[in-house]
Amino acid sequence: MTLTDTEVDAPRSVSIVATGTLSAALREAIDADPGLRLSAVAPRFTDLVVDAGFPGDVVVLAEEPGRALLAHAVTAVAAGALVVVHADVDDELRDRLEDSGAVVVPLAASVAAVVARSATARHTRRRGPRVVTEEAQRRPRLSPGERRALAHYVQGLTTVQVAAAMGVGYETAKTFLRRVRAKYTAVDRSAGKRAQLILRAEEDGIL
The missing domain is CATH 1.10.10.10 (Winged helix-like DNA-binding domain superfamily/Winged helix DNA-binding domain)
Structure with a gap:
C-alpha cells in the first residue's frame, strides 16, 4: 500500500461543539462511521480550542446562530479544519459562513446528514465580500x-x-x-x- 493510499484510507478526525442529546447523537453516529474518528467533544468552542485534539480534520459546530458562531467557524477554518455548521441561520449568516469555507447543514437535517457531510466535504472557499478577506488578512x-x-x-x-x-x-x-x-x-x-x-x-x- 502506498503512502497516498494510506492517507486516503485513514479515518477523518472529527471535533464537535455541541450539548445534550445532539452531542450524544453526533458522537454515536461518528463512532459508527468507519471513515471517521472522534477526536474531541466540547460544550463550548473555547473548551474545544484548548483541547489537544483541536482542530482535527473536521470541526462540527452545533451552536446558536450569531456573530460568535461565524467567528468560531472562521477560526477553525484558519486552523486548517473543514467546518460543518449544524444550525438554522439566516441568509446573510449562511453567505458569510459559506464564504469562509464552512458547510451549513440545517437543524431539520438528520444527524446522519451531518455525519455524511463530515465524511465527504472538501476544502472549498467561495469568493466572498471584500470585508471578509480584509478581516482574514488581519487575523494572525x-x-x-x-x-x-x-x-x-x-x-x-x-x-x-x-x-x-x-x-x-x-x-x-x-x-x-x-x-x-x-x-x-x-x-x-x-x-x-x-x-x-x-x-x-x-x-x-x-x-
Missing part, C-alpha cells in the same frame, strides 16, 4: 500551542497556570504568549495587555 496565524495558551490566559489563568494546564514549562508558556502578542502587533491589533488579548480572542472566536 497562531500555532496550536499559541492558540491554546491564549485561550487559557484570557480565561484568567496566570502564565504559571497556563503552563500547568498545557503540561509545558513556564518558559514555553511565556514564549507562546509573547509570540501571540507579537503576531497581533504585526497586524496592527494591539495586544499588550490582558484586556486587549481578551478582546482579540473574542473577535477571532477563541472565546
Whole structure:
C-alpha cells in the first residue's frame, strides 16, 4: 500500500461543539462511521480550542446562530479544519459562513446528514465580500500551542497556570504568549495587555 493510499484510507478526525442529546447523537453516529474518528467533544468552542485534539480534520459546530458562531467557524477554518455548521441561520449568516469555507447543514437535517457531510466535504472557499478577506488578512496565524495558551490566559489563568494546564514549562508558556502578542502587533491589533488579548480572542472566536 502506498503512502497516498494510506492517507486516503485513514479515518477523518472529527471535533464537535455541541450539548445534550445532539452531542450524544453526533458522537454515536461518528463512532459508527468507519471513515471517521472522534477526536474531541466540547460544550463550548473555547473548551474545544484548548483541547489537544483541536482542530482535527473536521470541526462540527452545533451552536446558536450569531456573530460568535461565524467567528468560531472562521477560526477553525484558519486552523486548517473543514467546518460543518449544524444550525438554522439566516441568509446573510449562511453567505458569510459559506464564504469562509464552512458547510451549513440545517437543524431539520438528520444527524446522519451531518455525519455524511463530515465524511465527504472538501476544502472549498467561495469568493466572498471584500470585508471578509480584509478581516482574514488581519487575523494572525497562531500555532496550536499559541492558540491554546491564549485561550487559557484570557480565561484568567496566570502564565504559571497556563503552563500547568498545557503540561509545558513556564518558559514555553511565556514564549507562546509573547509570540501571540507579537503576531497581533504585526497586524496592527494591539495586544499588550490582558484586556486587549481578551478582546482579540473574542473577535477571532477563541472565546
